[in-house]
Every structure is written in C-alpha cells, then in structure tokens.
Amino acid sequence: MNTAISDIKIKKIAQSRIHEVDFDNIKFGREFSDHMFTMEYKDGTWQNLEIKPYQNLSFSPAMSALHYGQSIFEGLKAYRKGDDVFMFRAKDNFARMNRSAHRMCIPEIPEELVHHALKQLLTIDANWVPGGEESSLYIRPFLFATDEYVGIKPSATYKFIIFTCPVGSYYTEPLKVKVETEYTRAAQGGVGEAKCAGNYAASLYPAKQAQENGYHQLVWTDGKEHKYIEESGTMNIMFIIGNKLISPNLSGAILPGITRNSVLTLAKDWGYEVEERPVTVDEIIKAAQTGELKEAFGAGTAATIAQIALIGHEGIDYKLPAIETREFSNRVYDFLNNLKRGNETDKWGWIEKI
C-alpha cells in the first residue's frame, strides 16, 4: 500500500447546510452532513482520496454494481458528550468490511488509512454530531463496482465512499415479530455473513407481507428446515431463558454483528451464563408458552437493543413479559449508550475520541 495519509485532498463546502436541519426533529437517513470521503480503485490500487462536499455522483448506465450487485456497506455511529465526539469499535467495522469484500471479490480497503480518513471527516463535520440523549451521527461507508461493462466478472474498478447522517432515536415501540417459515434471508454457503446490498433487497418482500399482517419485522430461520432462528429483521437476535443469555451461533448465514459481540462480551463480564449455539424455533415458542422466556431482543448499531414485545408463529401470537421487567437487556442498553458517550469505564478499548 503506497498511498500516504497526507494524500487525502480536502475541499471544504463554501457554505454549510447545517442551518437547514431541524435537529429536534431529524428524519432518519434523509439529512446528510456537509462532507463525504471518497476514493477509487483502479490499476490495482486505491487512489484519489478526497474529502469534499456531499454531492451527487455521475456514472455509466452500464456500471456493474447496478446490474450484478457487487456492492457492500457498513454502518456505525459517532456520539457526542459536550464538546467531545466518540466513535464505537470503528476498527471492527472496517475489518468486517474487508471480510465482506473478500466474499464478493472486491479488493480490500486499507483499513488504517480509511479509519484515519473517517476521523478527519468527523473532525471537519463535528458540529453535525447531535448532542441529544438518543441522537448520534450515523456513518455509512460503502463500496461498489464501477466497471462500465455488461458482463459477469469481478469489476476492475471500484468506488469507496463514506457519508454521514445525523439521526435521532431509531425505534419508537417494542417490536412485534413473525417467525418466517417460507422465505429465507440467507442460506448456508450463501452471502448471509457479508454485509452486501442484495441481502436487503431480498428481505423486502417477505418483510412487507409480515407488515401487512400487523408485524414490524421477521424472525429469519435457516433456509434448509426453517427450524433454527437466525436473525430478526436486520439485527442479530438474543433471548433470556431462565437466567441464561441464548444467542444463535455464527453459522455462516448470520451477519457477525458488532453489537451482538458487545452484548455477549458484557453478559459474560457481568457473570451471566451465555450460550452461543443453534436455537430452535420450538424451544423459543415452548419457553414463551411456559413463561420461561423472560426477554427477547434484536441487537444492532441502529437501535442498540430493540425489544421484542410479541412473537408470531403459525398464526399464534405469543406476548412476552413487560419491557420494564427485562433486567438484562435494559441494563445492556443503558450501559452501551452510556459507554458510547464516554460515561462508562471502557475496559475493552471500544471507544475512540475524535
């Protein structure tokens, strides 16, 4: 890698757009900060590193990402405490992006360089990081194939971009979820553990059907037998049965969430018994029937913890215990939200001050 950190060209916006944003009423994913970072891959190397005003792109109708989906992304957040801005586990996001890249035949990004570029971007757009209790700056790195070629092969050229969006709180109410037993999010040997664009397109249709039946999200099950629980919506899923934290293990079809890893790490640290293993739909439904299922929740960057209020399975809805009674997930939610804002001791090196 011969691109030096000093090679990032910076062009600042003439007039900030920040005054156009109502920070008390932020629309998720629709407000974009002043600047973005871009770089290009061609001739076998990453080049043209730039921080410049957020702007439209121009590309050929034959751009291969649009046709064949060689496209991956990441999602992470920056948080404010007073004048300080913190990032949470950004290194893990770039490492995961390179695992996704590997699976999709996309060239790897120089992790340290991109990490540095992100810090520079956040320094320039620091006043876009909202200060509200539940607010943060959502960071979206993504990488896609740009060859002007309608033929199926790994592209020789790519674009990598990071833009950011100020966001308020993500979920408003505890989720009603339906166990999906017909459609599949990801199969063994497929691309479920890569954060690639096509996974999300494939999930829209079954999710829409569930929404028409009054559910917010699906609980995805394995593609072969629909017997094992994998994820919920675009989050990892976990349960408390009795006093145990139970999480589906990373089977190859499950996205290795950084929030998931953080929750498991905290649970072990706090002395909970933790089981990472195949989790059957049957055992969860049985535990819901007998009242042993104390908690169920999704884990992901967007919401941190998304409480599950109700699980629908084969036409029957199982109501779970009241949210206030959920000792573990409420504690994790509070702890992580405080940690991410520099209000807890960080003994894992997860927090980075910008």
Ligand SMILES: *Cc1c(COP(=O)(O)O)cnc(C)c1O
């Ligand atoms: C991004 C994502 C997650 C959560 O990952 P985090 O790193 O915790 O944000 C879980 N499942 C899917 C399918 C995802 O795309």
